Amino acid sequence: AQKVTQAQTEISVVEKEDVTLDCVYETRDTTYYLFWYKQPPSGELVFLIRRNSFDEQNEISGRYSWNFQKSTSSFNFTITASQVVDSAVYFCALSVSRIAGNNRKLIWGLGTSLAVNP
């Protein structure tokens, strides 16, 4: 079975602080993809990053960085110098590749609500 755990329900920081959102996943598949999405108060899910199971390189995009470690089944997300506009719910999700069948659904964590205060 597949599962995604985001242990942090809510995080509150002050602007300019760095913050790390944790994501731990479970799957027996060897080929899979991990995603992070942002859901601001407007409600629309915004794609942030996709990472496949064969690429453990960390990635940086502006103030955002991601740390993928297969040894601990984690795919953590760090926001550097947080801003008020970063306030949102952040979801980590998992999708597995199946040779047979057409299973393309995303398995989601419960999300972490980040509040960045001025």
Add this chain to the structure above:
Amino acid sequence: GAGVSQTPSNKVTEKGKYVELRCDPISGHTALYWYRQSLGQGPEFLIYFQGTGAADDSGLPNDRFFAVRPEGSVSTLKIQRTERGDSAVYLCASSPSGQGSLETQYFGPGTRLLVL
């Protein structure tokens, strides 16, 4: 715009009524997905279309829920005999082809359904 659009943005109905929710995917995307999100939860998969056919409908909760995509573009999620427990945000997503390596799904703004 060029993103996924959903209508209506909000729908209020009475228990027992029938509702239809519409999704217009990104132009050219052949894969379309429906999810349901309750307050404080992550999205819950309902159904996935590849072209006109439902490739995976394992997430539909019961036979009151049905979805179609007759021309391989716009999709309609239909809920019969609505119940209060159906109240949620219904999200639609699309991806370019759904084939081969897994693709990023791009989401619409959702339809907020409230069943009184």
